[in-house]
Amino acid sequence: MSIDLHSHSYYSDGFLSPQALIELAKKQGCQTLCLSDHDTTAGLDEAQDTADKLGVNLIHGVEASALWQQQTVHIVGLGIDKNNTILQAGLKQHQIFRKQRARLMAKGLEQVGIKDAYHKTLKFAPKKMLTRTHFAKMLIDEKICSNMGSVFKRYLTGNRPGSVAPQWQAMSAVINWIHQAGGLAVLAHPFRYRFTNAKVGRLLSAFGEMGGDGLEVVVGGSLLEEVNKAAQLALKYNLLGSMGSDYHGWAGEYRQLGKLPPLPNSITPIWSKLNTIKYQA
Ligand code: AMP
Ligand code: MN
Ligand code: MN
Ligand code: MN
Numbered sequence: 342m343s344i345d346l347h348s349h350s351y352y353s354d355g356f357l358s359p360q361a362l363i364e365l366a367k368k369q370g371c372q373t374l375c376l377s378d379h380d381t382t383a384g385l386d387e388a389q390d391t392a393d394k395l396g397v398n399l400i401h402g403v404e405a406s407a408l409w410q411q412q413t414v415h416i417v418g419l420g421i422d423k424n425n426t427i428l429q430a431g432l433k434q435h436q437i438f439r440k441q442r443a444r445l446m447a448k449g450l451e452q453v454g455i456k457d458a459y460h461k462t463l464k465f466a467p468k469k470m471l472t473r474t475h476f477a478k479m480l481i482d483e484k485i486c487s488n489m490g491s492v493f494k495r496y497l498t499g500n501r502p503g504s505v506a507p508q509w510q511a512m513s514a515v516i517n518w519i520h521q522a523g524g525l526a527v528l529a530h531p532f533r534y535r536f537t538n539a540k541v542g543r544l545l546s547a548f549g550e551m552g553g554d555g556l557e558v559v560v561g562g563s564l565l566e567e568v569n570k571a572a573q574l575a576l577k578y579n580l581l582g583s584m585g586s587d588y589h590g591w592a593g594e595y596r597q598l599g600k601l602p603p604l605p606n607s608i609t610p611i612w613s614k615l616n617t618i619k620y621q622a
Contacts, residue, residue, distance in 0.1 A: 347529065350590075351384075380436060406515075421523060
C-alpha cells in the first residue's frame with residue numbers, strides 16, 4: 342500500500358475527474374492520496390465521495406502558487422480545512438489573477454498569429470480554470486509545437502509571447518493561509534525551479550523561517566540522487582519529508598499515481614503529523 346501526497350484533477354490542470362483519480366488510486370494500491378489542485382479546492386467534495394465509497398484515505402490539499410524573490414514557487418497545503426475563510430480568500434485572489442492572466446496570455450499568443458487562443462484553450466479545461474498546461478496542450482493540438490518542453494520554452498516562459506509576469510501572493514502569506522486552515526505547508530519539487538543550489542538553500546532557509554513545515558523529498562520521476570540531495574536539505578533545514586507523484590493524468594505522462602521510491606529512513610514523514618491536525622473553524 343502506498344502513499345502519494347501530490348496530485349491533480351481537471352479542477353486545475355489534471356486530466357481526470359476527482360472520481361476517476363480516486364478510482365485509479367484504488368487500482369494502483371495507493372491507500373492515502375492527497376488531491377492538491379493548483380490554487381483551488383473545488384475538486385475535494387467529489388474526491389471525498391469516491392474515497393468514502395472505495396475506502397481510500399483522502400488528504401485534503403491544495404498546491405498554492407506563491408512568490409519568493411519575484412519568482413514562482415509551489416506550496417502544497419496538506420490536511421487543510423477547505424472551508425476556512427482565510428484560505429479561501431487567499432485562493433480567490435489567485436483565481437482572479439489566473440482569469441486575468443489567461444486573457445493576457447491569449448492576447449500575447451494572438452499577437453504572434455495564434456487566432457482565438459482563449460477559446461481554443463478553454464476546450465482543454467472542463468472546469469474553465471486555465472493554467473499554462475492548458476495553453477500548452479492547445480499549442481500542441483494546433484501543431485505549433487510538438488512537445489511540452491518546447492512549448493513552455495518557446496511560448497510560455499520568460500519574455501515569450503504567452504508569458505505574463507506572475508502576481509501570486511507572497512510565500513509567507515501562503516504559508517499563513519495553510520496554517521490558518523489547520524494544514525501543513527510543504528515546499529514542492531525543490532529542483533524544478535531552475536535555481537542554483539545556493540538559491541535552493543536560501544529558499545528553504547526562508548521557507549523554514551516563515552514557518553514552513555515540510556519539503557517534498559520524493560517527487561514523481563525523481564532519480565535516487567535527487568531524493569538523497571533533497572533528504573540532505575530536509576535535514577539541514579529541519580523540515581519534515583513529503584512524497585508526491587505530481588500526477589496530472591494526461592496521455593503519455595511519465596509519472597504514475599502512487600508509484601514512488603521510499604522516503605529515506607533518516608527523514609521524518611510529514612504524514613506522521615497529519616492525523617493529529619485539529620481543524621480550526
Ligand atoms: P501555471 O500554474 O498555470 O503557471 O502552470 C504551471 C503548470 O505547468 C505546472 O504545474 C506544470 O503542470 C506545468 N508545467 C510547467 N512547466 C512545464 C514543462 N516544462 N513541461 C510540462 N509542464 C510544465
Ligand atoms: Mn500542474
Ligand atoms: Mn508544482
Ligand atoms: Mn503539482
